[in-house]
Amino acid sequence: METARPTHLDGALDALDADPDATILAGGTDLMVSVNYHALRPASVVGIRRVVELQEWEGRFIGAGVTYTRMERGPIPALAQAARTVGSPQIRNAGTLGGNLGTASPAGDALPVLAALDAEIVLRSKGSERTLRWDEFITGPKRNALQPGELILGARLPESIPPLQAFAKIGIRNAMVIAITSCCLFREEDGTTTIALGSVGPIPIRARRAEEMISAEANPSSAALNEFARLVADEVSPIDDHRSTAAYRRHASGVLARRLLERVLTR
Amino acid sequence: MIWFVVNGAERTADPVGPESLLTTLRDRLGLYGSKNACEQGECGSCSVILDGELVCSCLVMTVDTDGSDVVTVEGIADGDTLHRVQQAMAQGGAVQCGFCTPGIVVAASHLLDGGAVPTEEDLREALAGNICRCTGYGAIVRALGTLSGEAE
Numbered sequence: 134m135e136t137a138r139p140t141h142l143d144g145a146l147d148a149l150d151a152d153p154d155a156t157i158l159a160g161g162t163d164l165m166v167s168v169n170y171h172a173l174r175p176a177s178v179v180g181i182r183r184v185v186e187l188q189e190w191e192g193r194f195i196g197a198g199v200t201y202t203r204m205e206r207g208p209i210p211a212l213a214q215a216a217r218t219v220g221s222p223q224i225r226n227a228g229t230l231g232g233n234l235g236t237a238s239p240a241g242d243a244l245p246v247l248a249a250l251d252a253e254i255v256l257r258s259k260g261s262e263r264t265l266r267w268d269e270f271i272t273g274p275k276r277n278a279l280q281p282g283e284l285i286l287g288a289r290l291p292e293s294i295p296p297l298q299a300f301a302k303i304g305i306r307n308a309m310v311i312a313i314t315s316c317c318l319f320r321e322e323d324g325t326t327t328i329a330l331g332s333v334g335p336i337p338i339r340a341r342r343a344e345e346m347i348s349a350e351a352n353p354s355s356a357a358l359n360e361f362a363r364l365v366a367d368e369v370s371p372i373d374d375h376r377s378t379a380a381y382r383r384h385a386s387g388v389l390a391r392r393l394l395e396r397v398l399t400r
Numbered sequence: 401m402i403w404f405v406v407n408g409a410e411r412t413a414d415p416v417g418p419e420s421l422l423t424t425l426r427d428r429l430g431l432y433g434s435k436n437a438c439e440q441g442e443c444g445s446c447s448v449i450l451d452g453e454l455v456c457s458c459l460v461m462t463v464d465t466d467g468s469d470v471v472t473v474e475g476i477a478d479g480d481t482l483h484r485v486q487q488a489m490a491q492g493g494a495v496q497c498g499f500c501t502p503g504i505v506v507a508a509s510h511l512l513d514g515g516a517v518p519t520e521e522d523l524r525e526a527l528a529g530n531i532c533r534c535t536g537y538g539a540i541v542r543a544l545g546t547l548s549g550e551a552e
Contacts, residue, residue: 134417134418134463136463136464138463138464138466158461158464160459161459161460161461161464162441162459164461165418165420165441165458165459165460165461166439166440166441166459168418168419168420168461169420169439169440169458170439170440173418174417174418175417175418178418178461178463178464180461180463180464182464202453220441220529221441221444221528221529221530222454222507222525222526222528222529223441223444223447223454223455223456223459223507223529224441224456224459224529226453226454226455227453227455227456227459227460307528308525308528308529309442309528309529309531
């Protein structure tokens with residue numbers, strides 16, 4: 134097995150340029166499960182854990198190598214809460230934002246946060262860089278637009294992040310669970326609201342009709358909250374699987390949406 | 401061939417392909433303390449300290465640890481002197497079948513060595529990735545509680 138372990142971005146991009154089909158290894162929390170269960174036998178690996186540029190978190194740009202442990206202690210409460218629900222301390226110390234994007238699981242816990250913020254994903258290959266909106270990057274369940282030779286540099290968040298924000302996730306216990314339904318909500322002081330849900334569709338779902346409806350409500354009545362929940366539940370697109378049922382996920386989506394909105398309104 | 405420091409000693413290893421650090425520790429270095437159970441990061445029985453961070457060794461690719469510092473459960477005691485976590489668990493009867501014990505010792509000693517004065521809730525959160533199926537969480541948390549901020 135060929136192995137490259139660059140410490141700088143140039144080295145990582147050179148390695149991927151020389152071997153575009155190499156398997157990119159970050160925290161290993163997804164990749165090594167595939168290796169251990171004999172689903173993956175990489176011919177070559179580029180380990181990016183030590184690439185210093187990917188560790189950077191400057192203002193609204195979060196490097197792909199930032200771990201959940203760092204997100205948990207970071208300045209964005211909704212992202213911190215999402216990170217806190219990931220796995221265990223062991224997993225949060227290893228798993229990264231770039232890995233969440235690279236795996237692009239419908240249940241990726243950081244993804245509804247990026248979706249609700251309309252984050253842009255920055256991709257770099259040797260000699261070129263491109264930026265895709267989150268829903269251009271995540272193209273389906275465990276599918277994304279990353280091309281051979283490209284590396285996820287990180288996520289760029291908008292200049293202004295709404296002060297009212299919350300994240301919640303439903304699982305069968307508080308630790309070590311994959312989301313049955315997850316939800317992230319941001320609300321500006323003027324009422325403008327965005328909401329994204331995970332594990333209820335092939336990629337994170339933005340409930341746009343619900344957003345439009347509730348953004349027009351400066352002080353939502355109980356009836357408005359109910360209507361918001363109903364619209365969210367209507368807009369998600371869940372399936373039955375081994376973790377839960379579509380019906381439960383649809384119900385949970387409405388409940389979480391209403392709960393998070395109430396939570397930020399009463400702050 | 402990779403070179404790294406394991407429990408303070410320089411070691412070399414020749415991992416096969418993408419094998420995990422857990423496999424290398426057990427099958428090549430003869431360090432059987434780290435246990436192999438789930439191989440997917442769920443159970444914590446293979447917990448080690450890699451470059452100062454608590455991780456599951458089953459999710460670490462050995463070739464990616466070249467030059468790293470690894471501490472396994474074998475490196476927690478100081479010679480014949482048990483770490484206070486080991487002492488507390490032995491005295492508190494916090495071991496039943498013992499399979500999860502190495503991971504618990506590594507995780508709890510890492511928490512306390514970091515200078516934390518944990519509450520019971522802190523302890524439970526810190527051990528959320530260490531599964532005990534006996535299930536002896538009560539005894540484990542009570543034993544470690546003697547080292548916590550809520551002791552006495």
